[in-house]
Amino acid sequence: MDLYSGYINKLIEELAALPGIGSKSAQRLAFHLISLPEGKVSRLANAMVSAKQNVRYCRECFTLTDSDICPICADTRRDHGTIMVVENARDLAAYEKTGKYKGVYHVLHGAISPMLGIGPHDIKLKELMERLSGTQEIAEVIIATNSSLEGETTAMYISKLIKPTKIRVTRIASGVPVGGDLEYIDEVTLLRALEGRVEL
Amino acid sequence: MDLYSGYINKLIEELAALPGIGSKSAQRLAFHLISLPEGKVSRLANAMVSAKQNVRYCRECFTLTDSDICPICADTRRDHGTIMVVENARDLAAYEKTGKYKGVYHVLHGAISPMLGIGPHDIKLKELMERLSGTQEIAEVIIATNSSLEGETTAMYISKLIKPTKIRVTRIASGVPVGGDLEYIDEVTLLRALEGRVEL
Numbered sequence: 001m002d003l004y005s006g007y008i009n010k011l012i013e014e015l016a017a018l019p020g021i022g023s024k025s026a027q028r029l030a031f032h033l034i035s036l037p038e039g040k041v042s043r044l045a046n047a048m049v050s051a052k053q054n055v056r057y058c059r060e061c062f063t064l065t066d067s068d069i070c071p072i073c074a075d076t077r078r079d080h081g082t083i084m085v086v087e088n089a090r091d092l093a094a095y096e097k098t099g100k101y102k103g104v105y106h107v108l109h110g111a112i113s114p115m116l117g118i119g120p121h122d123i124k125l126k127e128l129m130e131r132l133s134g135t136q137e138i139a140e141v142i143i144a145t146n147s148s149l150e151g152e153t154t155a156m157y158i159s160k161l162i163k164p165t166k167i168r169v170t171r172i173a174s175g176v177p178v179g180g181d182l183e184y185i186d187e188v189t190l191l192r193a194l195e196g197r198v199e200l
Numbered sequence: 201m202d203l204y205s206g207y208i209n210k211l212i213e214e215l216a217a218l219p220g221i222g223s224k225s226a227q228r229l230a231f232h233l234i235s236l237p238e239g240k241v242s243r244l245a246n247a248m249v250s251a252k253q254n255v256r257y258c259r260e261c262f263t264l265t266d267s268d269i270c271p272i273c274a275d276t277r278r279d280h281g282t283i284m285v286v287e288n289a290r291d292l293a294a295y296e297k298t299g300k301y302k303g304v305y306h307v308l309h310g311a312i313s314p315m316l317g318i319g320p321h322d323i324k325l326k327e328l329m330e331r332l333s334g335t336q337e338i339a340e341v342i343i344a345t346n347s348s349l350e351g352e353t354t355a356m357y358i359s360k361l362i363k364p365t366k367i368r369v370t371r372i373a374s375g376v377p378v379g380g381d382l383e384y385i386d387e388v389t390l391l392r393a394l395e396g397r398v399e400l
Contacts (some may be wrong), residue, residue, distance in 0.1 A: 005266035011251040014244040019232050025220060031289060032219050032250055036253050039250040044214040045370060047243035048233055051211040051240040064204035064234060089231060200347050 002017060008034070035083065062107045062124045062130070063089045072104055073095075079103045082138040085128065085158060087146055088110050103142070106131065111150035111159055118150075128158070132165055140168040147174045203216055208234070260331070262307045262324045264289045272296075272304055279303045281339040285328065285358060287311050287346055295344065303342070306331065311350035318350075320357060328358070340368040347374045375396055 016026035033041055057063070058070035059085075065071070072078060084105030086092050092105050105190055110123040127183045141195050143158055145151035175193035176185055208230055216226035233241055257263070258270035261283075265271070272278060282303030286292050292305050310323040332338050344360055345351035359369045375393035376385055 005255055005264065007247075007251040007266050008252045008264060011247040014247040018229055018244075018328060020225060022230065027293070029218060030251065031264070034251055035254050038252055040247055043334060044218075045248050047207075047211040047214040048241055051207040051230065051234055052236070052238055054207045057206055064205065064208060064231070066207050070205075094381070115242070161211065 021049050057107075061105045062109065062127060063092055063105060076186050077102075080136055082142065083128075083131065083140070084142045086144050087151065087154070091144065091146070096196040103140075107153070108145070111145055111148070111154040113153070115150075123154070125158065127159070129161060130160065132151060132167060138167050140170060142172065144172045223235040250387055257307075261305045262309065262327060263292055263305060272291070277302075280336055281330075282342065283331070283338060283340070284342045284344050287351065287354070288345050291344065291346070303340075308345070308354070311348075313350040321359045325358065325361070329361060332362065332367060338367050340370060342370050342372065393395070 008087055011030045011033065012023070012026045013027050013115075014071060015021055018025050034107055035043075041161070055064050056066070056067045058065045059068055059075055060073040063070050063072070067074075073080075075170060079102050083106050084092075084095065084101065085106045085108060086095070087108050088090070092107060095101050095105075106124070106128050108123040108125065108128070110118055111118055112118060112123065128141075132141070141158070141162055143155040145154045145158075155171055162169045173196055174189070175196050176182065176189060182190065201262070210224070211230045211233065212226045216223050218226075223228070223231050225284055233244075234398075255264050255265045258265045258273055258387050259268055259274040261270060263270050267274075276320070279302050283306050284295065284301065284303055285291075285306045285308060286295070287308050287310060289307055292307060295305075306324070306328050308323040308325065308328070312318060312319055312320055312323065319398075330343070331338055341358070343355040345354045345358075347360055355371055359371070362369045373398050374389070376382065376389060382390065
């Protein structure tokens with residue numbers, strides 16, 4: 001369909017390639033962008049390009065940062081002996097928002113998924129093991145991968161790798177979310193919550 | 201929260217300013233963009249900037265195009281004596297997808313909304329009246345503004361403006377959508393469908 005000009009079609013196509021943006025939203029976004037003042041459009045375009053060009057992995061924990069080492073790893077007030085392993089930088093952000101976790105992180109950038117052909121060598125696992133055998137004394141590794149098949153597989157794999165080092169390995173609890181109504185919660189979660197029950 | 205680097209924060213902020221993109225989606229998109237190869241990011245950035253720079257209004261119907269006159273207005277096989285008035289270029293696209301409408305369009309770029317302070321002078325209404333009094337003989341104006349308060353107000357306003365010119369003015373039908381289940385349709389639509397009933 002050659003309804004729109006080539007420029008609009010090109011823009012819609014590029015936008016629709018982004019995750020979570022279907023062809024309708026892409027069309028809406030494209031028209032919105034065209035309606036904006038030119039300065040705003042260039043600001044967004046520049047923000048995209050400069051984020052891509054300037055953001056790299058933290059040398060310690062592999063989260064995304066624009067310096068050699070991220071603000072969390074650089075913070076000497078944090079407990080560098082406790083490492084929370086997460087799948088991606090968004091999960092790190094989620095835990096940081098709680099404001100309660102005072103350790104540091106390790107970002108895997110993925111999870112083991114035989115289905116998608118992602119093996120242990122495709123995520124930052126070697127880098128985690130190098131950290132554990134480094135000069136810094138590590139007391140505990142908290143595995144906070146997602147509670148999905150891939151996340152659980154990754155958690156099992158990591159715990160087996162770490163066990164021989166005698167470092168304590170823990171996994172975040174899984175169960176009914178706070179405020180969750182039992183009626184709407186899936187059976188697997190309900191069973192997990194039952195298995196993980198604690199004394200009152 | 202200074203979790204992310206300045207570049208990431210800036211990108212998230214710019215993305216979250218787009219319509220339909222909340223802070224969570226903006227975060228997800230930002231991390232996705234950073235994970236893309238640099239070439240893809242620049243392609244999207246360029247598509248945005250060049251669409252903005254090259255797209256303008258069609259001289260005839262005011263839809264968005266990159267030439268002086270849009271492909272629809274330039275098409276001599278279409279009926280230039282029938283003008284469908286729509287609120288925006290997306291609505292034009294929706295009707296074009298039916299493949300059945302053979303007339304031309306007029307894009308208002310908005311609808312009259314006293315609530316939002318949008319008056320008749322803020323949309324391409326003067327331009328419509330100029331077209332109607334131009335050299336081209338117009339047989340019918342079909343008002344296809346949305347079936348919202350603003351769309352209906354605009355339709356009423358336009359019909360009153362055109363009436364004295366003796367040009368035929370029609371309004372697209374409103375009623376139960378095809379495939380719609382009466383149970384889930386609001387009362388106003390049900391009443392409208394009843395009022396607009398046709399002989400079988």
